[in-house]
Amino acid sequence: MLELSDDTLALLALPSYARMAQVLPSGRPHNTILWFRYVDGEIRIISQAGSVRVRALRERPDVALLIEHPQNPHDFVDLRGAVTISDDDAAARAELVHIARRYIGDAAPAFAAGLSDAPRVIIRLYPSRAYRHAAPAPSSSQAS
Numbered sequence: 325m326l327e328l329s330d331d332t333l334a335l336l337a338l339p340s341y342a343r344m345a346q347v348l349p350s351g352r353p354h355n356t357i358l359w360f361r362y363v364d365g366e367i368r369i370i371s372q373a374g375s376v377r378v379r380a381l382r383e384r385p386d387v388a389l390l391i392e393h394p395q396n397p398h399d400f401v402d403l404r405g406a407v408t409i410s411d412d413d414a415a416a417r418a419e420l421v422h423i424a425r426r427y428i429g430d431a432a433p434a435f436a437a438g439l440s441d442a443p444r445v446i447i448r449l450y451p452s453r454a455y456r457h458a459a460p461a462p463s464s465s466q467a468s
Contacts (some may be wrong), residue, residue: 325365326451331458332401336362338394339426345388348380361423367449370420372442373411381407389449398459405452409445416444
């Protein structure tokens with residue numbers, strides 16, 4: 325398991341969005357914005373079992389995941405590795421509540437309960453590479 329620095333772990337603890345880049349079976353790139361949760365050395369993401377993302381990951385599991393600080397896009401981590409997919413709908417729905425709680429707080433159980441009955445999966449990324457870039461946000465005088 326890849327050891328992540330304390331500042332990377334602090335970034336992963338924030339309710340930031342992840343951007344997952346992958347390659348579709350056609351060879352075309354695919355990029356999506358996702359909710360996630362970091363637990364015990366793995367990034368967890370929930371998706372519908374029949375989604376384009378999941379179908380493509382079953383064929384080509386390698387991804388790049390970019391996670392930036394919510395207030396500073398110049399402060400980010402780029403994680404790379406292969407994902408695994410767990411087809412346990414009940415476990416995925418339970419995990420979804422934990423993930424959603426990071427973003428919407430106490431509304432998470434109702435949000436998860438209101439989703440369609442389409443089966444869900446847990447996508448797990450065990451990073452094999454991490455590139456951390458921590459730069460201060462440009463000041464307003466630098467931006468002009």
